[in-house]
Structures are given as structure tokens and as C-alpha cells.
Amino acid sequence: MENMKTGFRGTGLVPFNPDAILSRMDIRIHTPTPPSLPPSHIPDWVSQTPHNTTKALSQAFLVRSIIVQHHSSFPTPIFKATDPLIKGIEYLANTVTILAFENHDLRLTNMGLSKCRHAKKIQLRLEGALTIQEANDIISQKEMDIQIKRDRQQNRRNSNREASTNRCCSKCGITGHNARICSNDNIDPKLLDSA
Template structure:
């Protein structure tokens, strides 16, 4: 007899056994046409496959939500991360629990999903209208469901950002994410524990779970911020070493390349400009105004001795005499 692989039948069989524990497992499995071994596993607490995280999945739901929020925050500040940066952030989160690194194409496969039929239908209609309006070639829309229209854009310039350029919170999170909410949650748990005698501990469990989730979320965010701070420190240290090396070579009589010399000159010009602006703001005139060039013959401005008109006028007077 073939068995039904239907969650509704399994749920009904489990409810029947829970209502009447005297029922035999084999009889209930035969009545609802389900496998008695699967029914026994469900009674012992095994969850259905659709409710279990896939074995190949690297990040948990909380870690993915923290990663998405961090990406949206960077995009809102004008620094959308590249694919390699997203992959590095995921590896940082996995390193906190000594897990394996993500795969080579994990960042490309990681995306937010939307299964609303109305949104999908409207999106395809907009795509067709855009292609017809601007006459876009088929070569420019390959894989555009993942990347968008890619006219003249190479893969190294791709960054990760939000769908509409800004983050939208659909629901208000009940997880404590600041010190005030954390103290309120802690106070609720402390006052709820002494009152618990004959009542259900469900509210206490829910409060503890929210508190644990909030603490884990803060730890994940701290891991990402720590990695970002470390990268900035390394980049700043490399830049400082380059600047010190240039100045050392100049003092020791060494040689510089043309580009290094141009960079030093640009830095010097910037410093001089800042100093001049500071002096000008203090009531002193800039050097450009006090040292304006004048003509060597008449002393006037806006021309020089070669273009001065006095010599021309003198030659005309001598000719008339």
C-alpha cells in the first residue's frame, strides 16, 4: 500500500494519538495512510524538512538579517559594498562560531527573496515596457534578473545595495536592540519569575528568547564593525607608511618617481591653500591681492610692459611732429 507524503495526514495522525494515547501507532498510520516510521519520528520531536534549515546553508536567519541590515546601512551612507566585501563579512560571522567559510559563489547566490505574484507581474511588465521604450539589445539583458541592465558595465564594478535605494522596515521588531529595551526586558523577566507558581512559563520563555536573540544580534553587529575597523586601520597604516617613506627619501637625498613627486607637491599645495584661507579669515588679505602684478612702464594692472599702450601713443606723437 503506497503511503501519502502529505503533512496534513501526518498532522492529523499526530493529533489523533495526542487525543487518545491508547491508540496503536500502526493502526493510526494505516488509517491515515502514512509511514509508521515517519509518524514515530514526528512523535519523538523530529520537525518536517520544510521547517529545518538546509544542510548547505551557512548563515542562520539572525545572521542573514544582521548582514542584510549592515549592507543597507553601508548603502545608505554612500558606500555600497562589493561582492568580495559581502563574502568577507559572511566569513567574519562564521568565524565567531568556528564554522567553515562560504563558497566561491555564495555572495552571488545570496539575495532577498520576494514571492508576491502582484509584485512579480508588475515587475515583468515594467521590464517589457523599458526594453521596448529604449530599444535595449538582448545582449545587454542577459541575467538582468540578478544584475539589472548592464550596458557597458564590467563585473568588478558591481556593488550590493537595496532594491529601491533605502531600507524599509515592514514590522516593528520586538527584539531588544538598545540599552533601554534591554533593561526593560530584564526587569520584566525578574518580576515575572517570582510570580510564577501555578501559571504557564510561556511568557518567561518568550522573554528569554527575545533577550537571547537581541544579545546574539548585537554580537554579530559587533563582529562586522570590528572587521570594518580593522580594515580601516590597516589601510590607514599603509598610507602613513607611504607618506613617511617619501619624506625620508627626500631628506636622505634619494630619488622619487614622477608620480610620487607630484603627490608630494599636491599635498604641499593643499597645506599652503589651507594656511592662506586661515590667514584670510583672520582679517589679513591673501598674498594674491597684495602682490598683484603691475606694468613696468606705467605701473598699471591688468597688462604688462609688452602690451602697454603708452609706447604706441608716444610713437604716434613723434610721427605727427
């Protein structure tokens, strides 16, 4: 109970005496300093060559934050000088990334083509030396194979044309028209038997 009375007396509530509390307060008016990050939050900056856009931009923003925290310099002229550099770095990083992908694709394509060429050379090496006559025979055989393929394709095209041109009227059996426009009223008995 005594503890509670002392607490009320200390706060100036019982007996009511606000002057006693104000006299004990030491009021000093001062302007607060701007908050700065403690040194543990600022990572030590080590200059490194960025290998992608993300690393380049994070390094640029880290340099900007270090410039802002430096108290003896006014950062606006420095920012005007560094902004174009940051944009240039970002552009170059994006360009390098695109070129790296294109280069990778070209290398894969080139490897595929060189494997085909290399396989042909290996096949010739395994068979031994070619005489001029054997080389001419191989070339003529390839030309004949190509000609056979062309002939087969031509025959397929011609057979498709013949199938489309051999159509005839279902009423009279004459080619050149169909049953809708047939002027012949006589029905061919051969066509009735086939149906």
C-alpha cells in the first residue's frame, strides 16, 4: 500500500502538485540529427566487374547510397554524372546477354554442321582411298537417287490429277459434268448395277 501512495505522490496526482513534477524534469531542446544507417547495415563495397544487369544495377545503387551518406559533398552534380553511366552499363549488360545467347545458338548449330561434315569424312576414311571411277560412280548413284525421287513425286502428282479428271456423271456415266447439271434423262444401267 505504501508503494502505491509513493507512486501517486511521485506522479503528482495525490496530493495534486504538477509543479513538483515539472521542476524535476530537465528539458533540453535540440535538433535531431538525420538518421543514418548503422555501419553494420552498410555493406563494405568492393569494386567488382558485374557479370549481368542485376549485379551492375545493384553495384550502381550501392555507389549512390555511399555518395548520399558522405556528409562533406553535395551529391546532385555527382548523380548527374553517374546517371548516364548507369544507363550505359544497363544497356551494355543487356546487349552482352543477348549476344551471349545468340553466340551459344550459333555454336550449337556450327557443332551440328561440323559433326555432319566430320561423319562424311570418317566414312570415306574407313572405306579407304577412292579411285576416280569410284567417286564418279558415287556421284552418279546420288544423281540417280535424286532423279528417282523426282519421278516418284511427279507420278504421285499425275495420279492425283488423273483421279480428279476421271470423275464422271453418276446418271449417264459421261465425263465432263456431274449429275446436277446432266441434260441426259436416260440413266445408264451399268451405273445402277455398280451401286
